[in-house]
Amino acid sequence: MNFDAARDLLTITEDFNGDGRPEVMLLFNTAAISGNWGGLWGVLMVEDAPGRWREACSIAHRAAPSVGPIRLSAAPFRGWRNFRTDIGRHGWRPMADGSGRMECGPSDTTVDRPLRGPHRSARWVPWRAIDPLAASALRDFRNSPHPIADAMAINHEGDRIGVDRSPGRLRNFDASSDLLYAVRRQGRGWLVFILFDWPMLRPEGGALPGVVMLWDGQEERARIACTIHDRGDRGAGGGVTLLDARGAGLPDFRTSAGRYAWRVAPGGAGPPECHLVGPR
Known part of the structure; x- marks a missing residue:
């Protein structure tokens, strides 16, 4: 609520x-x-x-x-x-x-x-809202044990989460200002690329941290496929590019940090995983 x-x-x-x-x-x-x-x-x-x-x-x-x-x-x-x-x-x-x-x-x-x-x-x-798939992926991410998700759960601003009347951006995570995302429908599922342009994580002049969320049909939720980095909206080099090469049935992709590829989960159990394989 x-x-x-x-x-x-x-x-x-x-x-x-x-x-x-x-x-x-x-x-x-x-x-x-x-x-x-x-x-x-x-x-x-x-x-x-x-x-x-x-x-x-x-x-x-x-x-x-x-x-x-x-x-x-x-x-x-x-x-x-x-x-x-x-x-x-x-x-x-x-x-x-x-x-x-x-x-x-x-x-x-x-x-x-x-x-x-x-x-x-x-x-x-018309009215506009965040893509519902991105909202769903963000909700599942915030309920994961990822360190960034843990940081989002902390009240950084006193008694009331999200209220900071001093000048500047809020310190508590706010999806209306701190979230960048891209959605890709993939067969019956989907991929959501999420970046966190959040003051509590923002490196000086560096790439933004993020995750790739992949829909898991068996568990009916989105799961973290890998951690990524990208410059986001900070320059022409930012953004996700989908590539022709594929692994585990999913398209490889590239960000400003490098090229990422897909592989089957160890032992064949669970959804595919993505990982950084080299420079751009």
Whole structure:
């Protein structure tokens, strides 16, 4: 029931006022936050200055049968585009503190049913979430005895996990900021390449640590196939490249750290394993 951004968060990143800096809508896809009323609660966050965000308004959106898109108006009003969830329409107004900053809120016209049909004057904007396979692999990894998984379980910031109101990134692991991943469907299973761009592990100028998670159909969970390293998003040399060569029925791959190959588990028991075999 703890909030997990990899599983419980839906987002929309959109420039509502045309200043080149996007605003962010957060929708919390968990009953622990949104309750069981048939919809989800969320917020729209505005960045007043680099790294300084505030809540512009609360929003609500229906959860069933699936979380549909919002509708963004074609033309701005007071420099800001109004929007509509399937609960109701929201508009913008100056804040009462006289700062000139804007906030949003429900407009006079609301609906209590999902919106249907085409709207030529508006644009539909979908919600986005982490790939569900990556979220599943991350959950299984966090329940493994791997040293990084143990570090994730530690509260590095006092009494409340994830709360650190000092400037800078949080020290507790947060999948919304500290996770890089790539997903590859493979026959009836899948591979997930995970990198941890986490301050508690981040080496100065070095490659990021990570793991390859392989779905184990017999145990119905993802298992660690090997440990990997890659520069991730720190330069053009980062990323996973799948190769034509195969081992144990799986494609070899390459990261910035070198080439990795697959082999059958010792004794033929268990799923295949990957290992570093040489430079790039």
